[in-house]
Amino acid sequence: MRMLTTAVNTLLKRENSLLQRHGFAHVVAQRTNSVHQTETKVPKIPPFSYSPPPYDGPSTGEIIAKRREFLSPALFHFYNTPLNIVEGKKQYVFDDTGRRYLDAFGGIATVSCGHSHPEVVESVIKQLKLIQHSTTLYLNHTISDFAEALVSTLPGDLKVVFFTNSGTEANELAMMMARLYTGCNDVVSLRNSYHGNAAATMGATAQSNWKFNVVQSGVHHAINPDPYRGIFGSDGEKYARDVHDLIQFGTSGQVAGFIGESIQAIGGIVELAPGYLPAAYDIVRRAGGVCIADEVQSGFARTGTHFWGFQSHDVIPDIVTMAKGIGNGIPLGAVVTTPEIAGVLSRRFYFNTFGGNPMCTAAGHAVLRVIQEEKLQENAFLVGSHLKRRLTQLKDRYELIGDVRGRGLMLGVEFVTDRDLKTPAKLETLHLMDQMKEMGVLVGKGGFYGNVFRITPPLCFTLHDADFLVDVMDHALSKICITEHINNKVSLLCFSSESETCGAKVKRVVIKSEVLEVAVEKEEKLQENAFLVGSHLKRRLTQLKDRYELIGDVRGRGLMLGVEFVTDRDLKTPAKLETLHLMDQMKEMGVLVGKGGFYGNVFRITPPLCFTLHDADFLVDVMDHALSKM
Ligand SMILES: Cc1ncc(COP(=O)(O)O)c(C=O)c1O
Numbered sequence: 001m002r003m004l005t006t007a008v009n010t011l012l013k014r015e016n017s018l019l020q021r022h023g024f025a026h027v028v029a030q031r032t033n034s035v036h037q038t039e040t041k042v043p044k045i046p047p048f049s050y051s052p053p054p055y056d057g058p059s060t061g062e063i064i065a066k067r068r069e070f071l072s073p074a075l076f077h078f079y080n081t082p083l084n085i086v087e088g089k090k091q092y093v094f095d096d097t098g099r100r101y102l103d104a105f106g107g108i109a110t111v112s113c114g115h116s117h118p119e120v121v122e123s124v125i126k127q128l129k130l131i132q133h134s135t136t137l138y139l140n141h142t143i144s145d146f147a148e149a150l151v152s153t154l155p156g157d158l159k160v161v162f163f164t165n166s167g168t169e170a171n172e173l174a175m176m177m178a179r180l181y182t183g184c185n186d187v188v189s190l191r192n193s194y195h196g197n198a199a200a201t202m203g204a205t206a207q208s209n210w211k212f213n214v215v216q217s218g219v220h221h222a223i224n225p226d227p228y229r230g231i232f233g234s235d236g237e238k239y240a241r242d243v244h245d246l247i248q249f250g251t252s253g254q255v256a257g258f259i260g261e262s263i264q265a266i267g268g269i270v271e272l273a274p275g276y277l278p279a280a281y282d283i284v285r286r287a288g289g290v291c292i293a294d295e296v297q298s299g300f301a302r303t304g305t306h307f308w309g310f311q312s313h314d315v316i317p318d319i320v321t322m323a324k325g326i327g328n329g330i331p332l333g334a335v336v337t338t339p340e341i342a343g344v345l346s347r348r349f350y351f352n353t354f355g356g357n358p359m360c361t362a363a364g365h366a367v368l369r370v371i372q373e374e375k376l377q378e379n380a381f382l383v384g385s386h387l388k389r390r391l392t393q394l395k396d397r398y399e400l401i402g403d404v405r406g407r408g409l410m411l412g413v414e415f416v417t418d419r420d421l422k423t424p425a426k427l428e429t430l431h432l433m434d435q436m437k438e439m440g441v442l443v444g445k446g447g448f449y450g451n452v453f454r455i456t457p458p459l460c461f462t463l464h465d466a467d468f469l470v471d472v473m474d475h476a477l478s479k480i481c482i483t484e485h486i487n488n489k490v491s492l493l494c495f496s497s498e499s500e501t502c503g504a505k506v507k508r509v510v511i512k513s514e515v516l517e518v519a520v521e522k523e524e525k526l527q528e529n530a531f532l533v534g535s536h537l538k539r540r541l542t543q544l545k546d547r548y549e550l551i552g553d554v555r556g557r558g559l560m561l562g563v564e565f566v567t568d569r570d571l572k573t574p575a576k577l578e579t580l581h582l583m584d585q586m587k588e589m590g591v592l593v594g595k596g597g598f599y600g601n602v603f604r605i606t607p608p609l610c611f612t613l614h615d616a617d618f619l620v621d622v623m624d625h626a627l628s629k630m
Contacts, residue, residue: 043471045102045440046464052087055096060084078445079437088115091458091465093442101437102457104469105444109265109297109410109456112325113370120328123366127359136356146361149368151336153307156316160342163356164333167296167323168196171259173335174292174319175200178257180344182288185217186251188243188258188280191224192448194266195259195294204259207267207448218256220246222280224264225273228403228414229422236275243280247287257289257318262309265297268447269412269454271405277313290341293317296333297410300325301371301459304381304408312407328370330363376459377408384408387455387466394470397546398477399539400425409461412446413453413473424449428480435476441469526609534558537605537616544620548627550575559611562596563603563623574599578630585626591619 058066063084067075083101087094091114093103103115113120127142134140147161164170179185189195189204196205203216224230225239232238247255258280264270281291298309299322306312308320318341323333331354354360371377388404388411395401395413402416402425415425415432429451433443444454457465538554538561545551545563552566552575565575565582579601583593594604607615 042439042475043468045100046462046468048089048092048100050089050092052094052098054098055086057086057096060096078442079434083437083442090114090117091461100440102441102465102468104455104457104461104465105442106456106458107329108324108444109302109454110324110327110329111458112300112302113328113367113374113376114458114460115329117328117366117370119370120330120363120366123362124330124359127362130358132359133354133357135353136351140358142358142361142365143356146365146368149365150334153368154320154336155311157338157340158316158320158336160337160339162335162337162342162345162350162352163361164323164335164352165331165354165360166196166333167294167321168198168201168333169352169355170296170321170323170333170335171195171201171204171292171294172198174321174337175204175256175259177319177335177337177341177344178259178290178292179218180347181290181341182254182256184252184254184256184288186247186255187219188222188246188255188284188289189219190260190264190272191221192226192264192267192270193221193224193259193261193294194264195261209448210266220250222246224267224270225276226264226270227273228270228405230273232273234273236273236277237279239273239276240279240283244283247283251287253287255284255287255289257292258284259292259294261294261296262298262313263303263406263410265410265454265456266446268414268452269406269410271407272313277310277315281315281317290318291315292319292321294321296321296323297325297456300367301377301380302408302410302456304377304384307377309407309410326367327360327363328367330360332360332364334364371459374460379461380408380459383461383463383466384411386463387411387461387469390466390470391473394474394477397474397543399542400428400477400480406455409455409457409459411455413455414447415451415453424451426451429453431480432473432476435479436472439472439475441472443469524610529611530558530609533611533613533616534561536613537561537611537620540616540620541623544624544627547624550578550627550630556605559605559607559609561605563605564597565601565603574601576601579603582623582626582630585629586622589622589625591622593619 060082064082084096085093086096088103091103092100093115094100103111131140136143143163150161151159162173164173175187178187187204189206191206193204193206194210195201197210199216202211203219205211206221223239223242225236227234230239243258247253260272260277284291293310295308295310301307302325303309303312310317319335319337321335326332326334384407388406391404391411391413395404399419400415400417401413402419402422403414404411406412415429417423417425417428426449429445433445436443444456446452446454534557538556541554541561541563545554549569550565550567551563552569552572553564554561556562565579567573567575567578576599579595583595586593594606596602596604
């Protein structure tokens with residue numbers, strides 16, 4: 001990393017001295033100023049009164065070594081340099097150096113009330129001191145008290161609770177109950193879903209990267225009602241027809257049921273198209289099936305408007321499964337269903353050693369109380385709406401953001417390198433995540449292509465936290481430019497002098513001066529250079545358009561770009577005189593552009609293909625200056 005930074009600085013210095021020699025000292029000064037400005041603008045984490053005691057545990061290196069030696073090779077971690085999290089309070093976590101981070105992932109949507117919430121912790125300690133474990137073979141009031149409280153949050157006839165230890169277990173049990181109750185085997189689930197990793201749930205999960213090649217029978221995966229990537233856009237009813245077709249053409253015509261997340265979580269915070277669930281439920285019920293809502297991530301007030309995700313779809317499921325946020329991090333899951341469906345389990349013995357453990361259910365009950373007492377659902381709504389609004393504003397400024405979606409404090413930001421083609425911006429996502437971590441913000445990542453930020457913080461997240469997150473993301477985005485394939489190698493082109501590699505999959509990191517060397521000096525790869533520099537130039541010109549009404553359009557490809565000037569954007573009145581004046585002003589500052597268009601109101605930017613990123617920046621800065629004086 002240090003070597004890379006040194007190399008970059010050397011190259012930048014060389015370019016700066018070239019610029020100075022050719023009479024562009026002012027550009028160097030401007031650039032130096034802007035670097036300093038950006039440095040001072042790194043957003044500051046909101047204040048917090050707690051400081052952790054010094055950490056005296058094993059080093060990061062030792063932990064990594066032990067993980068490698070003694071734990072599953074399937075374990076993976078976020079970030080180039082993995083974080084060693086040693087403490088958590090509310091929406092913040094602390095690493096082994098005592099550094100505080102804003103936790104916008106919440107241990108995968110699990111920390112609902114806040115890290116180490118005193119009321120949850122106290123209830124666990126109190127229960128542990130009384131009795132830790134007895135099994136449901138004996139009576140203990142914690143399990144029944146919590147079951148009663150849990151049922152009170154659910155609508156309809158959802159009145160019987162089975163406790164499990166995880167979301168996978170809850171979904172396994174739910175699918176088995178659906179099969180037993182209906183006497184059918186076939187289940188419909190949605191593509192891009194995640195429901196767990198045991199036999200039945202891996203079958204229901206529909207993303208190849210989470211599926212092992214083992215027997216997973218009896219699940220049919222319907223077309224995903226994904227408003228962003230799906231073939232029918234936001235038309236929920238059209239997608240639901242596929243459920244009908246699957247049942248008619250892929251089963252006996254009768255099914256056990258349907259399982260779906262109210263908002264797909266691991267799949268990249270995908271909200272189901274409006275109208276989908278009511279239509280799909282109707283079709284499934286007509287085929288004799290029951291409907292299972294997987295609320296493992298979307299439950300427990302996270303979506304803000306409702307306590308359960310399915311409620312915003314205006315449906316009442318027959319079975320609801322939950323985990324994660326139910327225990328604020330204590331291992332706990334549950335299935336809630338109707339007395340009639342629940343009855344199927346009395347056909348045999350069904351037993352779960354830890355399910356409903358006094359310690360876990362005491363924690364679960366405390367979580368419900370905290371959500372209510374601290375009005376966390378209202379907070380999720382308020383802060384989540386603000387956060388979504390601000391993220392959407394970022395989308396207007398950065399082409400890299402293809403979509404912002406989700407509800408409450410379950411939000412997703414999808415990154416694409418091409419908005420029309422929706423090309424997943426995988427490397428940029430990794431890089432941004434890393435950069436945001438460096439500035440103190442932790443977000444999750446997901447989506448089939450790994451190009452979606454998952455923002456699922458503890459529900460005590462504040463408006464200041466939301467602003468900090470967006471400011472940090474803005475800062476990181478302002479430094480990222482483009483990824484491109486050069487000689488079949490993936491390169492990440494960054495504009496930060498502090499750039500670094502961003503994950504194992506990055507084969508090469510190219511800093512701008514290096515690109516120029518590779519592209520121009522050494523091999524004269526002018527086509528690649530036209531693409532790289534042209535894309536950057538177009539992006540910067542488009543940013544200018546956001547600031548100056550006079551710019552009606554920015555268009556073109558590579559180093560064949562046009563900027564059209566209009567005095568009225570609606571009427572598209574050609575700004576002929578202004579175009580001439582701007583051209584003149586820019587010439588005075590050392591930039592020559594062409595002019596064209598039927599009305600003579602378009603800048604034609606078609607430089608030699610060895611045009612550099614510095615040239616592009618210079619052109620835009622000069623144009624900005626000229627426009628600001630108009
Ligand atoms: C929607 C959903 N269902 C089920 C599961 C499985 O839960 P667990 O990991 O607790 O088994 C997950 C896990 O992330 C999930 O996101």
